[in-house]
Amino acid sequence: MVLAWPQARFELTPARVIVDAEDRDLAVSLLLQPVWSVVLAWRGSEALHGAAIEHNGATLGILGRSGAGKSTAAHRLLERDWCLVSDDMLVVDESTVVELGPPFIRLVSDVRFEERVMDVQKGKVRVTAAQCQAPTRLTAAVVLHERYSQSVPLHGVAAVEAILDQVYNPLPLFAGQALRRLELALRIVERVPIIGAPVRSLAPEDLEDIVQGGKQ
């Protein structure tokens, strides 16, 4: 399979990715998200647009499209001694355990941070973050979307739809992938409380409350 952008081209097999790009930063950005989501799909995993952070055994998933405020919300909790499970891409297994991602988070440049800046890619700053040591099971999830005017618990098909909205590469790449995504959404909804919330709306205390609710 070949994935191509104006300045980068990736040739994919299940075991290897060949990169042909003029812009290294662009190549890294593409490789870590859309390209990697395809590799994961080949390997039986589905990626969601989301970040995950953990504290005292409780893991919160923050889902939403680019610009919804996922990483900013996660960063606020990282400043409260939470640890980073993953940013940008949320991958959960059949037991709703969240896989560890790279140990950095991408933030818009107007977010305050200290000297942990790594570099700037596509207008966002990569910042190192305290990474969790092991994968953890998802405790609760919040979906940030313009359709929500306030925070609301999501149930049933509304929750399933909210999760399905967050899959990477909505067009399936192979037969059976759409059903696999549906099974993933059902599994998450069955085991994890889902909250819908407006974009860029949640304070750290709100997020901590959501996790506390998920623990009960």
Place this chain on the structure above:
Amino acid sequence: MSYQVPPHIEVRVVHDELVVLDTRTATYHALNPAASLIWAVLAEGGSQNAAVDALVTRFRITPERARVDVESTIRQLTEGALLDPDAP
């Protein structure tokens, strides 16, 4: 008239609602409790009248209202290729 579930359709139950997946187009359809009940009756070989009766019993509505709902839902399901009328 009776109906059958096309082979390209996958259905999953979420409490009292259904998510219907058209695997040909990778399109997901969410059926509310009333539509889910209608689907369940028809998919199991029930008649349109049986679906009307089920709605009346479950939701305590008039038969007239139920018939309108059933006809409307069937139209949407068949037009969306989520249910196929059996060949006469």
